[in-house]
Amino acid sequence: MPEETLLAFDYGAKKLGVAMGNTLLKQARPLEIILEATRDGRFARIEALLKRWQPERLVVGLALATDGGEQYASQHCRRFARQLEGRFGVPVVLVDERGSSVEAQKITGHEPDDAVAAAIILQRYFDALT
Structure with missing residues (x-):
């Protein structure tokens, strides 16, 4: 697999x-x-972030219900992913984000940090590659 830079949201x-x-x-x-x-x-x-980091791929966390089904927020995540791909022409991958905010809260020890949650989502993507 060629080396790619990714941004996750x-x-x-x-x-x-x-x-x-x-x-x-x-x-x-x-x-x-x-x-x-x-x-x-x-x-x-x-x-501005895309210009700075020049990612080959974007990852967007997909909000799913605890049972893995779609929920109202899932539609918004999918729409955001389509907007990113349409505006910037960079391929977008959706990754299940269930539990990422709770995990981020455990890491930071306080209110969930959305950037840490994005890193958890991206790490899940990387872990699935191996």
Whole structure:
């Protein structure tokens, strides 16, 4: 598999957690939390990150119900993924994000950090590659 840089997103209505990593090291790390209030502001910040990191692929956490079924938030995650791929032309992969916020809270010891949750989602993607 060729080396690829990836950015991952923990999608939320008010904020986006962002993480990055590459397929060579297969280690994800938190990058930032996007708190832009407007959709245009969010996509402008994402565009700046894409220009800086030049990822070959994007990963978006897919919010699923505890039983693995779709829920209302699943539609929003799928829509966000389609918007990313449509706007920027970078392939997007959806990864089950169940439990990532709880895991992030355990890691940080306080309220969940969306960038840490994004790193957990990306690490799940890497772990599935092996």
